[in-house]
Amino acid sequence: MPTRGDRFISSLADGRNVWLNGAKADNLSDHPAFQGTLGTIKRLFNQLDDPAVRDHIGFAPSGREAYAHSSFLVPYSAQDLSKRSTAFNYWAKETHGMMSRLSDYGRSMITGWYAAKEQLGKLDPHFESKITSYYQDARDRDLFLTTAILDPQIDRSVSLDDNRIAERFLHVVRETSDGIIVRGAKMIATGAPYTHDFIIFSFLQFDKKDRKHAHILIVPANSAGLHIVCRESFADSREQNHILSSRYEEMDAVLFFDDVFIPWERVLLYGDSEAVLKLRANKTANSLAFHQTVVRYVSKLEFVTGVAFAIAEAIGVNGYLHIQEKLGELITQVDTMKALVIASETTAKHDESGVLVPEISFIDTARNIGTKFYPRAIEILQQIGGGGFVQTPSGMEDFYGPISKLMHLYFEGASVSAEKKIHLFKLAWDLIGSPLGARHELYERFYAGDPVRAYANQYVKSDKEAFTDPVWKLLKEAGKYGSKRNYTYT
Template structure:
């Protein structure tokens, strides 16, 4: 049985997925959830670049699960991320490589994380091996519902407005509340749940970390409106690469003890969130995906301008140059992160965190700007597109051929290109992507401020004070 077949068989597990007011009965066949890249893991051209043989079980596991013990291991992981990202033009942001990399980081650092729980290492090790060998797809649900952001979790009248433990049993913890945004959760196997931001000591009850199976009784996934199109010719991106987002509601769901990694320990959760190995390994795939996405946009921008003859104008060339600068900047940061990779005291090799963090932060501003540039290049041409490509073969086909052609392209080619670009900049699918790129790694203002606060500024300012002291000595002499 192929990886894709095994995956689809796992979806028949009676999970509670809600869309348009109804419970989805057959998630594997529902048109809003059609997406799979797993066949690439079995394809002879890509299998060796996507998988590695585990030393203990001999399973061909995805390289996201590989603990890197050399620079070459890091490069192999990066190549695996690139294959999946390029296959979707960077448009699918949660292909499970991010959450799998989180898990791999926890596993690599299992003896240094977990706080007061002396069973953390054992639990993580067992869960990691099962996830790796079963090829589980996973995602995260880290944020609280936006009800009243002026209040701490413990300040709500209903203590279960945000997710917390109701009670403990012999089998595990019973949890109630909600988390957002679990991208891909309706058609994945597992969800990692913990608070994204640091909890105060008064909010200990809301500072737990666990993994939950999507099919767990009492777990409900409430989907947003689907942006998937069933018209591939007219909507080439949203018909193939729509990924669903969902709010996860826990209605007294039982989480077994072996899946409870940290219980009501804000410092342990925050230490895990800030761990350099976990951070570096999980940021690597997100930057690889960003690069694929920006390369795709740069290519579309170039073709848009060329198709209508606008590439000859200086102000358009400047905008196209900006797209290239975006690509080369992220590419350079990724290369630098790999070049500056170092082993930790545990022997685990990690890419340099600072350039990866820089790339992620730039992405929150690069992507909206890249979309704006496409809008400016195509301008009114995005409105000069027939409702369907079928117009070419209809009664007014000769008119369409005459008035919709490009500088050196046929009407069909030009229409297809502009429909592709519109799917990227103007559709509901496009709006979701812009929102996602702005905020998927948190509030960009906070992210920039955190990078400033954490940055080692001493080497920068040292030369300033050396110069100041030198001037003082010269004045006194």
């Protein structure tokens, strides 16, 4: 009997248009660009049917025997929230924080919209029934989801008032009694080649007149006219040399919508720019989804820290003060991120529908600070390993023969054999110097949106008087008691 993972793999043979290196990639599970990653996902999916671990990752929805992933669990209690967190943490640990879009992010967004359906139902009379049936379908059929939110990077200095932009950003070209037809493009969808459905909306600040661009859609990956255009693959099947690239290449893609039909039941909102902005900003969905990103991030920082410790020990530099200072800095990163996760969970509050929502201000802080932590962590790794990363040969096994003895002699480390040291440095190079490693640094800088505007937004959204009142109060008191001059503050 096929396993859940097998069913996931075979479901991808559904006629989707995945483009790689100028050609259509048909058999994804056998394709060198995808097979390692699909093997990883298959293993994770199978865990949901393994009695030894499934309770860490999933739950049995009422009336069903089969487990669903806990990203579909609507949290009403601290226990539910902790179950979600445990599930995110479990898959993140299994993949060393390197797979950011195992669909638990997209699934959490759908779960949030479903959980807040009564409030959100005010935006559109059909929203509640659409999101309810989609949520149940996605949960019970293990649908793999990802988001594609950004509009194509053509010319960021102009807006929809420019026709060149308006025509290329995703918009509705026709409405029929069965649905809408959309044209345009979206960047970037991580995990796109093996996703079932894309959650599509825009970061644009819409005007009322932008109704054709204002929509929130769920688009099946095999929709006719949809092209999934992948970047160059960073997968490398040489497991010993590229452990991370061989199993965690998530793939990013641009989506071309060449007149794609979307049935009304998958059009969550359309035409009302204000309603779209409200749904997009929904705190319940955003908190549940963003919570996953931060839990995942902790695992990644822990992994980088582990690699840094191992490198420092392997070459005997861990006794130097400045190395210890840098290793200590990595621990402060891990602890800061963990503390923010704990803070977001312990200060969670119930929304109007009784859903227990993690505190988003701590999550925003974690996502923002994370854009600086990861590049710094990689910099520390470089400072610790120095030239060791580029002296590493292809692998000891390639050198069995006349210089084998010399290899063992000269590649030996302070505390490890030459073989172990080479493996460790190759793993670290995959993290800091391979195409996959470079992509990860970019990812952590940008996945949560433009970091500059995200930081600025924390100021814009803040309760400014809570900060400035004590300042004015102190000045007022000082004027009254501490100065001969007569200040008058109003």
